Amino acid sequence: MPQKQKSAPEIRLSPIDFTSQGESVQRLIRSFAVKNIVHAYLLTGDAGLGKKSLARLLAQSLFCENSDKAPCGECGECARILAGTHPDYFELVPTKTKQLSVEDVRNFQEKIAVKSYEGGWRAIIIPNGDSMTPQAQNALLKTLENPPEKNVFIVCACRSSSLLPTVLSRLRSIALLPYPLAAFVSQLSRRSIGEREAKKVYAVSGGSIGTAIAMLSDSDYMPLRDQISLSIPKLSSARDIASLSLALKERKNDSDIIFSLIEQTIRTPLLAQSGSSDARELMLDYPLDWQKAAREERESSFVKMLEAVMEARKQSVSNVTFQAVLESLFYIISEEHNSWQR
Ligand SMILES: [Zn+2]
Numbered sequence: 001m002p003q004k005q006k007s008a009p010e011i012r013l014s015p016i017d018f019t020s021q022g023e024s025v026q027r028l029i030r031s032f033a034v035k036n037i038v039h040a041y042l043l044t045g046d047a048g049l050g051k052k053s054l055a056r057l058l059a060q061s062l063f064c065e066n067s068d069k070a071p072c073g074e075c076g077e078c079a080r081i082l083a084g085t086h087p088d089y090f091e092l093v094p095t096k097t098k099q100l101s102v103e104d105v106r107n108f109q110e111k112i113a114v115k116s117y118e119g120g121w122r123a124i125i126i127p128n129g130d131s132m133t134p135q136a137q138n139a140l141l142k143t144l145e146n147p148p149e150k151n152v153f154i155v156c157a158c159r160s161s162s163l164l165p166t167v168l169s170r171l172r173s174i175a176l177l178p179y180p181l182a183a184f185v186s187q188l189s190r191r192s193i194g195e196r197e198a199k200k201v202y203a204v205s206g207g208s209i210g211t212a213i214a215m216l217s218d219s220d221y222m223p224l225r226d227q228i229s230l231s232i233p234k235l236s237s238a239r240d241i242a243s244l245s246l247a248l249k250e251r252k253n254d255s256d257i258i259f260s261l262i263e264q265t266i267r268t269p270l271l272a273q274s275g276s277s278d279a280r281e282l283m284l285d286y287p288l289d290w291q292k293a294a295r296e297e298r299e300s301s302f303v304k305m306l307e308a309v310m311e312a313r314k315q316s317v318s319n320v321t322f323q324a325v326l327e328s329l330f331y332i333i334s335e336e337h338n339s340w341q342r
Contacts, residue, residue, distance in 0.1 A: 016050040021177060045176030065077050089125075203264045224257070240330070
């Protein structure tokens with residue numbers, strides 16, 4: 001039994017609350033708390049959903065001294081995991097390039113060739129499984145096929161397709177889901193981000209807490225987001241079309257994000273029509289005629305707008321000027337918008 005540390009490092013609770021994740025995540029957390037586990041897991045889901053935070057939380061459960069409420073986040077063991085000072089807790093990350101190389105894996109395998117430092121569990125997290133080269137994966141496979149006793153691997157990856165089928169077959173896979181709007185808002189409020197700001201980035205962040213925080217802290221992004229979400233639903237006259245395309249004409253480098261923001265603006269009423277209560281709530285910030293169009297199920301109109309965005313994406317990589325691409329796109333959106341008055 002490890003000695004309780006007198007001066008434990010500063011304790012940080014997991015920054016993400018996983019209670020709104022699906023049943024499979026809840027079951028996983030419970031299974032770690034009672035040590036009813038297999039030796040290798042894969043956590044998948046978009047960037048920013050909290051895969052690494054969840055992996056750390058699970059590792060804490062393995063070592064936590066308060067087994068009845070593991071992970072307590074308060075005991076010396078929990079604190080050592082969070083501080084990164086636990087001798088039987090590893091995060092396997094690239095050392096030389098951005099990719100996790102076969103050399104990285106082999107160096108690590110030497111470290112775990114001996115028994116765990118404190119004779120109990122050992123947790124190995126691979127925070128960015130997408131970055132593993134095929135050679136590194138093949139090297140890791142050997143350990144996964146013949147794991148040392150009481151070693152638990154947790155691989156985090158945005159896409160399971162970035163892993164070799166042979167590696168995948170050795171991992172128990174659990175998917176993290178986008179957060180529902182209410183949970184998303186409450187998680188961001190724990191980081192002093194207001195409800196209004198949180199709602200602004202909900203759709204475009206794909207319900208991902210980490211992505212939302214990155215967007216909100218990007219001083220360039222939010223003004224662009226506001227400009228597009230306010231101007232697109234108002235497009236009606238030739239003057240509106242000209243002034244918005246003029247304002248954006250120099251931002252061809254941001255075309256990807258601009259088109260995504262436009263798509264998001266148009267997709268929300270479509271989602272509201274299909275019954276998404278989160279989208280319905282987001283519609284409250286739209287002009288009244290857009291709210292009405294969403295209620296009247298003008299689906300074909302929104303679909304036409306979305307098709308026009310797809311076409312504009314294609315056009316933007318051709319020789320046509322970005323301003324001209326935007327003008328034709330905004331013309332189609334305004335035509336559809338105006339048709340609702342008729
Ligand atoms: Zn604990």
